[in-house]
Amino acid sequence: MRYFVRRLIHLAVVVFAVTTLTFFMLNLLPGDAAYHTVSEEASPQDVEAIREELGLDRNVFVRYVRLLKDTVCGDLGTSSRSREPVMQTLMACLPVTAELLILSQIIALSLAVPLGILCASKAETILDTLLSSAAFAMISVPSFVMAIVLIYCFALKLGWFPATGYVPLSEGFLPNIKSFVLPSLSIALAEWVTLMRVLRADMIITLHQDYILAAKAKGVQPGSVLFKHALRPSSLTLITVLGINVGHLMGGALIVETIYALPGIARLMVKSILARDVAMVQGCVLFITVGCVLINFLIDMAYSIIDPRIRRRRPIA
């Protein structure tokens, strides 16, 4: 329990520092939200008036304290760009990013787990070498290059999926999934390699453990040995890497959301930064950071399920 409290405090400090830094960094950017509302034909007086309206004429620190107070009270404020409540917009964008990330993780895992097991069980064979080399090549493909290649092959040449664009769930499940296949693949294909390598390494070690040898000696089917006995204890590092990756994924999500024109949270953040929509950027940063924290927390939980011995002994960064 104390461990969790301490972690919570540590995280609170980091979240606070990140949002503070974001706020002041945004203020360093030339131009403010008033210039978003006006057009080129505005006079400097118009800009000043709008600045007043948005409360931008007040001191940076005053504004920051106010924002902080509102955030603590659970009010994320109103977007200066769309004049919609920040919460509402975030809630609209969240499912898009969530769907993208979840689908990509499912694809990555469904590639990594079977291939990782395969490579581990056939370690040091030609099959293993070939697969590992292919994986090594794949990890060297930047996600935007992967996206371009996927669009070219599967959308433009084969026409299986739409090239870009988002179809909301309200327009049918299949079209929705179809619009997510290529974006998720773009992320998954770059990521599964790491997962596979980690699983393969852990699996090799597990396969040399006595209890596996004992199971084999008892005549348990090889497939059953791999999936029932070896997979669970071998997936510790895999899970950790999944957690660490969540942070990186947001960067990947930005590129993918941009290329495929998905209205997700990463793109919302960039658009809001460009519009100096401070409230919205803060909302995005908060959501993303808390999201990462939550996922890592869940992964901590997963540890104790996978290996009950670990419980509360191992602090995971």
Add this chain to the structure above:
Amino acid sequence: MPDFRKRIGLSSRNPGKGRLGPSFWLPLTWILFLVISAVGAHIWNLPEPDDMDPLNSSAPPGCVREARVGKEVSGSASGPPFHVLGTDTMGRDMASRLIFGARISLSVGLLAPAVGLLLGGTLGIMAGFYRGRLGTAIMIVMDTIFAFPGLVLILVVAYSLGVTPTNLVIALGILTAPAFSRIARANTMAYAAQDFVLAARTLGSSDGRILCREILPNIVSPLFAFGLMLVAIMIVVEGALGFLGLGVPPPTPSWGGMIAEGREVLDDAPHVSMIPSLVMFMTVLSFNLIANGLKRVSGIRRYAP
């Protein structure tokens, strides 16, 4: 642990363990080729990278340059009579743009990790050696940078200072510093507790002397190995920024920018995107292979945070 590490890489099965095979020399040749092309870009009599050939936009590799046909609107006529790798959407020579773009990609790729190594490495050693308030403070700063949305920093740099290769290198260096600092700290802590450091201390060596003579030599190689891995990543990041329109300003070409520009004509002229994509892939792969090879040979294990 060492046994485990050996098993994961491609290396463990390599019969010539400890020697560098073609999977090291081939990529090194490619990188050297790129470096030589990029360094001598102005000597090779290339078409200017910003020279637009209005009759040949998105032209396939090998097309005849308009400058050689008539010179109604064209600029300079230096270089070969063909567009060796074709042209981009604005009729600019792809080969020339790739070579000039390599200057940016390579210098950012190599220098940003260097900055990160210097900055993060130094702070990490300090944090590992002087644990206590200073160490905690350094690590909190590093954690904050680590959790900070890098894009915000990049945007601030890009828009308030302007994107120049120098600014890009510094910004990316700062963003990579936390990872270096963690490695440096972990390793310093491990070595600081070892007997030879204690021995040096009992012999009355100063902190500075212990750091430089006893600890530094031991942690340089894991830092260096991590830095080499980062080279590939930084090239990708620079490409991504160019792709998002946040790269170096025109007319300087950047690989990521070239790939992004080709998106519009992906259907009719895929080479405009695909050629720079391929070059980028080969370069990233090469750096990965080189890093892998060196890691294997030097037997560095303690590189991960």
Add this chain to the structure above:
Amino acid sequence: MKRVLERSTDSSLCNLPSRISVMVMCAVFLPFCLSSAGGEPPVAVKRRGGTVSVGLESDFPGFDPLKAHGLGLSAATALNLVGERLFDTAGDGRCIPVLGLSAEPSDDGKTWTIKLRKGVFFHDGSPFTADAVVHHWKRILDPANRFRGRLLLRPIRSVRRVDDHTVQFDLRAPWASFLTTISSIRFIASYIPSPKAVDAKTYDRAPVGTGPFMFKEWKTGERFVVVRNPKYRRQGKPYLDGIVFRFQPDPQTRYASLKSGQIDVMWTDRGNVILKAKSDKSLVTYEKEGPGATVLLLNNTKPPLDDLRVRRALAHAWNQDFFVRMAAGGTVPSVHDPFGDTLKCDDVGHREYDIDRAKALLKEYGRPVVLQMDHTSTPRGRVFAEITQQLFKRVGVVVKPAPCDYLQLRKRLITNAYQLSGYVMRGNGDMGPMLSALFFSGSPLNLTRYGQPEMDKLLIDQLTESDPVRRKSRLCSIARLLNKDVPIIYAGGIRHYIFARPEVKGIGPIDLGIARLSWVWLDR
């Protein structure tokens, strides 16, 4: 701008005869006004029902004039269905009654009396009366409300109700563009909102008007839905059950969606998409040249651009045909004035591409010319800068592109802290007000800080001149002067493109790039 008017008042007192010729530009009395042109097939042929999807580039900024401050092309397309204006303009400049029935200027040209249509109701049930019009226009004109477009409206002194269905606008001086300005399709204040919705502060994100379609739903960044107004005053219209606007920022996506039938109508201005869509026989192309122009702004106060020789040299170094081909795939025309198809001038003395003259002028200037060009880091902005850099490089002028985000660019433009920048001169049926705003020496919107007494005089003259022929010659003189003094360089005119699937019938004229979808029907 204030000065414009004071001086224009003076000049009108000095120069004009006491009786101003009556401006019967829009004094149309049509009790049974059927606005659309004669070519339509009879109603019986048109099918009722169905929904049309429209792919737009950007989401709307909102509809309350005091909050959104402007009306983009996308938003105008939607607002034109929900709201209605007092008058509409036909392609030839004729005025068509919509909510207003007639407009008549007083003898001195300073008062306009507008008769309003009776028996019209807003979607929320409140009646459309003179009060609604006055409520709206008072709000727009109130200086305390700081409506951004008010500078264009400065000639209007006040608005008042005469009776239930008559309003009167008082002007400070005779103003030739009065009617076209207050009912322009791209002017956010043209659309009369329901006073109830405005007072409830809901109008911004849920517009209520009198139009053939009613607002139903707006999901930011995703869709905007309008449905048929069953109580619309014109029997049998509109034909469609609803129209869905989908926001698809990427033009390639929009095109692919149009091909696959996910959307039925799309707008784009990207050259390569236009070329592809135009050559596609399964789609119908609507194209129309319009007023306005893409221009390169030269900041006249920043050396070396304060030297006329340098500006002229740049104009001669500029190859507009090359630019248009490279930046837009030749899908927009090269232009010599900003009037598009609304006004044809004989010769405006455009400076043609002539490298030798450019070099000679630069030699005369004698010093090296190095310029910074601010541009957005979007593909559009980058291409503009790259071509500019390339073209000027050929005469030895160094252009350093400086990418920034649009907000920063805006700041630099407004605060006059730039040297070169691309800019789109928005088209309007009447370019006069726009020109006054951009080039009058005292105007705060004078982005190039160009100031010439001759230009000021011409701008005031065109503002008050009521005789169409003389006004035209004034406007052409302005274009000529612009080419002579080069505060701007033309980088292509405007040609609007709308692409639709063949079963979508009845898309109105796409003046100013706005697809008129009110009377669309589906032939399925």
